[in-house]
Amino acid sequence: MSKQILLAWLGIADLKAASLLPNNVGEPIGDGPILGALKNLSFDELHLLHDQDQQKVTAYLDWLTQSNTIKAVSIPCALRSPIDFGDIHQAVDGYLKNLTGEHPDLDISIHLSPGTPSMTAVSILLGKTKYNTRFVQSTKEKGGEFVTIPFDISAEFVPQLVKRADQKLSELALDHAPTSAAFSDIITQNPDFQRVIRKAEKIAVRNVSALIMGESGTGKELFAKAIHNASQRKGKPFITVNCGAIPKDLIDSALFGHIKGAFTGAISNKTGFFEAADGGTLFLDEFGELPQDAQVRLLRVLQYGEINKVGDSKAQIVDVRVIAATNRNLAQDIAEGRFREDLFYRVAIGVLTLPPLRERSGDLVLLVDHLMTSINREASNQPGYINKKISVKAKNIILSYAWPGNIRELHGTLLRASIWAESDTISEFDIKEAMISRPVNGNKSELPEIGSGLDIQGLLDDIKRQYITKALAQVAGNKKKATTLLGLPNYQTLSNWMDKLNIQE
Known part of the structure; x- marks a missing residue:
């Protein structure tokens, strides 16, 4: 059975419940959201995100474990403000990425009640899209309970975001910046x-x-x-x-x-x-x-x-x-x-x-999807137009390429592939045909110069991505054979790497 994890921010109400902050006169506090959930629901570990003083956090955990013997993990986060969406997203996403990368079989629930509304919003977005978590909330009357978020962010909201972002991404890809360009036009999650x-x-x-x-x-x-x-x-x-x-x-x-x-x-x-x-x-x-x-x-x-x-x-x-x-x-x-x-x-x-596109971890898939939507929109009024989508194998080839021409080259390749593709799906062969090969300089090292610094982890991820994609292509997608080709210890290691590097089967 998978280990049950409760991920929660340490909030003001929890600190007041532990008498670590003063209560307002007549204000009913009770157990606080976190202990309230632990009394009703069963978890193996509590992973506690916080931006408070460590001494206060330690005191809270001491108080909590007097009522519940759950194993608690303290996760300090550097936030400029408890309502800063950027810092909150970076903290939660970074922690969940590391946690699921090391332990992909965990059953994670995110507590929505503690913390600020900004923390709740970010938790819902990440839990509903990237990490597929469950959700918990607490009330003084019922204590903790699992809750269902009754909408699909990807299906209902992302298409509208894509529609608004089309023009921004098209201009960036063509390297023609709009006259009204602002920092909000620069699309990235890196x-x-x-x-x-x-x-x-x-x-x-x-x-x-x-x-x-x-x-x-x-x-x-x-x-x-x-x-x-x-x-x-x-x-x-x-x-x-x-x-x-x-x-x-x-x-x-x-x-x-x-x-x-x-x-x-x-x-x-x-x-x-x-x-x-x-x-x-x-x-x-x-x-x-x-x-x-x-x-x-x-x-x-x-x-x-x-x-x-x-x-x-x-x-x-x-x-x-x-x-x-x-x-x-x-x-x-x-x-x-x-x-x-x-x-x-x-x-x-x-x-x-x-930074070049190859060093912007997490942005390539985002840009590919949005640029394809933009290309489809721009071609929609042309004779014989067919809306094009990219196959999983074609995306894997895109992810394995370094894109030395950056976003301009990416846009041009996707545009050519959409022209060459004879069906409504751009295949890996269409992408390969659309890529412009570059002559190799035998006197020049393929490794980048260190200069003032480089992202060595990003380089290692690029190498892994390229060889995993090549191995899967060579064995027609058979992951067991690809594991042997790559010299990996087991099938699960390959699966974990593919998830981490966004390589789709």
């Missing part, structure tokens, strides 16, 4: 990526230059526009410049403008990008492609806030916030003399490093 967003929010409110680094297709322009729209410059110009697309002999004219007659072909005055962005934000994409002579002139603009149009000796004051973006390793370029160190430090005040 804690590391959420921390990057919080850093960007802090940068936004400060009038400083910023440098956004990351591989191609990671959403650098989306972040730049979100920073602009969350700043005091919102509503002012946001000008995007692709530095790598400007011919070298026209860079000065493009950035700073020119006056009539400044050079052959200058038949009229021209406003440069800095002047056009006056009062607002100038987004310099592919910043690392600027030639060195242009870097010198750009440095002066950033230092003194003034420009000189080509052919004009008169300086003009401009108020422009610069946000630069690059997929180059500027530190390496500086070391090799290709990029000015003083310009780098002038721009790199607020620095953001966007």
Whole structure:
């Protein structure tokens, strides 16, 4: 029989029941929600989430075990606030993920009564969707009882969420950030990526230059526009410049403008990008492609806030916030003399490093589902349109791939696969055909550089995912044979890994 676990937050009413907090005069407290449930219902262990002082928690457990001999596990959680949905979700999801990963056969019930309404809401969402738990609630009259949540979140609510998120995801996938982009448009459930967003929010409110680094297709322009729209410059110009697309002999004219007659072909005055962005934000994409002579002139603009149009000796004051973006390793370029160190430090005040999609654990499946819904919607008015869905084997191939082109490559692959697929289901063969193969550089290690740090657990998960998928494909989905191929000790280990890595049969 599976071990019975009760997961509960330690709430105010429980602390009052144990006389660890003062009661209001005439307020009936009784046993509190947790002890009330334990008196009526049988569990093997109590797993107690809390953000209170450990001494107070220990005192509560001492009081509790005087009435019930259940084994109790204390789980401290770092919450900025007991109503912070993000912190609560991270705490509950993280704990349940580890718990079910180590012990997949547990029978888990979540107590909904203790804690704040935010804790209850997060518990219902996770218990009804990701972890398939049971639920308990307590009343003073009845004590604890199992309760049924009479709706299906996946069937009734997720489709509406998908509908609202389509446009956001489509724009992110195509790397065309909407003009009204905000941080709420950046869709993720990955804690590391959420921390990057919080850093960007802090940068936004400060009038400083910023440098956004990351591989191609990671959403650098989306972040730049979100920073602009969350700043005091919102509503002012946001000008995007692709530095790598400007011919070298026209860079000065493009950035700073020119006056009539400044050079052959200058038949009229021209406003440069800095002047056009006056009062607002100038987004310099592919910043690392600027030639060195242009870097010198750009440095002066950033230092003194003034420009000189080509052919004009008169300086003009401009108020422009610069946000630069690059997929180059500027530190390496500086070391090799290709990029000015003083310009780098002038721009790199607020620095953001966007992780590639392969390091955004938990986001790939979310993005695949939403992007497919977006692709279906966009193609719905085309002749011969058939709504497409992705097969389980095709999803496993997607999960096993590293996506070096990030979300842009993912979107393009799904779009091609939806075109190639002759039925309403995109098969693993359609996905393989839609993927664009890349030549292997025999002189380059396939392992990523450590740099300023890497997610080694994520890398190990990627390796496991790739080999499990290949093994299952080789033995036509026979998990017993795949277990032998992979050298795993038993069938259950393979099943646990597949659940943890979201590999479907």
